[in-house]
Amino acid sequence: MIELAQHIEVLLLENDCVIVPGLGGFVAHYTPAMRVAEENVFLPPTRIIGFNPQLKMNDGLLVQSYMAVYDTDFSDATRIVEKEVAHIFTALHEEGKVDLPNIGELRYSIHGIYDFVPYDHKITTPYLYGLDSFEM
Template identity: 30%
Template structure:
């Protein structure tokens, strides 16, 4: 498998995949839309963009390659570096480069690197298998002819031309409406009487209840002691991973070591590759998590950002 394939796999699960030494692929969910120019309905998708400023290795891509190909972490990093060198050489030579299933890079006349995502690729897992649907125009004259054919067999008239020809139905409808209004007026008078009666009864009942409450005396002989709860905020879908271990005992030992160093570390369980993951901490927003990741990588270059709902 190529590096492009690994990046494509990760984009289905993560919103940010960094290609160390080159830049980051970012994804943002876009709702379903109608393209008026093309007259097509498009399903929801993840819209890709590229940020050349995010080049520092966050460990996500390297760890994934190491797990899939059963390599060491340093070997995976070296493989990424070779791919980036090839990519940069081809861009300098041909002024463009296509990352399979992701998009195309090219150098503009101003000498800037420009990224164009592939329209056919959709990294939103919820929309897997959905494709665009053309909008079909509806001819009102055709529908009108179909309705007129139905009116020839049915007693109800839909088209305005035929309704005007049967004026006697209008007078019959007026008579029915008059009878209905008379019955409605009587019903409304009766309803108002019932409502007034209910309000009066409710006020009387509330008055009696207030008198009984005022006369009552409540005595608590043994009140319960006060209880103070301390809540530790470990919520959030953005996690700074400290390491992933084959042996669960090693993961729990890592948690103890990190907590001894002052981190709010915790064990988050086993991933689908059978590795037991330990995180420094969890955050509510991507910005908080990225800031924390940069600080942690000063002492642990192998730490990386995990986006997952636990």
């Protein structure tokens, strides 16, 4: 699962959506810079990660990442991704949650609903890197 999370994290650097076939899509939402008037603070723009369980169709992006890392063909890379997704489902059903390092936590409720909680540190975005909040 850690390896899958690493692929998702790297792909989200340059893509707004990474679909994990059979699981769902991780979507980066842009949040513009904003001013908190009460505190006289300006916050930089960020990207926050969300999860859409309806996006399950394999668009090939994640599989191509595995192809490049493992120097293998599409069908072998697809099998590797499918095994990792199977591990995620097993962990979700046994433990109720799965940690995706640097991305967030995927949870499974007794009602069969998947819930994603992104980590607070946001995701690194090359064109937003280094921007910080400041006071005036």
